[in-house]
Amino acid sequence: MRLRTLSLAAASGTALLAAGLLPAHASAAAPKSAQEGTVGAADLLAKVTSCSQISNGKYRTDEETSATVPVCGKNGAVFWKADMDIDCDGQRTTNCNEDRDPWFQADTAFHQSDGKPLKAETLPYVVVPSTSGIWNYSDAGIKGGGVVAVIYNNKVEYAVVGDTGPSQIIGEASYATAKALGIDPDPETGGADSGVTYILFKNSKVSPIESHSAAVSLGDQLAKQFLANN
Secondary structure, eight states: OOOOOOHHHHHHHHHHHHHOOOOHHHHOOOOOOOOOOOSSSHHHTTTOOOBBBBBSOOSSTTTTTTOOOOOOOEETTTEEEEEEEEEESSSSOOOSSTTTTTOSOOOSBBOOSSOOOOOOTTTTOOOOEEEESSSOOTTTOOTOOEEEEEEETEEEEEEEEEEOOOOOBBOEEEEEHHHHTTTOOOOTTEEEEEEEEEEEEETTTOSSOOOOOOOOHHHHHHHHHHHHHH
């Protein structure tokens, strides 16, 4: 996960642009993804218009921003609305490695069924804040491999809880999650400043965690239950 600051990210992008060295993949439009599952984004968003705060405080979206994002509770789920920073951690791949990501770490909090770290480039996963006095994700029924509906620009992407991040920052997902939602997945210059909704389904777990098709199948079931119960 990243520990960048806004100024560092901005400076890096400015330097690359000034030098004419911005990677081609960073400026190209990310490919669009078809709607996953049968539950529409509008139907899910209609259930999270108001927040019953369950966190003891609020989170920042970046190191230099103020704490404005609460974790909210619903029947069978928790949710938050934030930005999306790009997590490229885990197994080294073409676009997720030390050369592409200044904050790269070769591990993730949760691992594949074979014990290896997850692959951020190919597996849609979401990062949850590490346990702190603000909120304990485990106590809320959120576990590694749990299903998350990530909503952006009227699209729904199903992901798993795959990594943990800073204890006071929220709003981060894997390279693959961003790419599927049409968000620039570049770990240094990409991401979305706002407009991302994360709905995490309590006591859910995809098995094996690395199976995206299993996440979509279970996510679609849980999304239907979520609509029925809220």
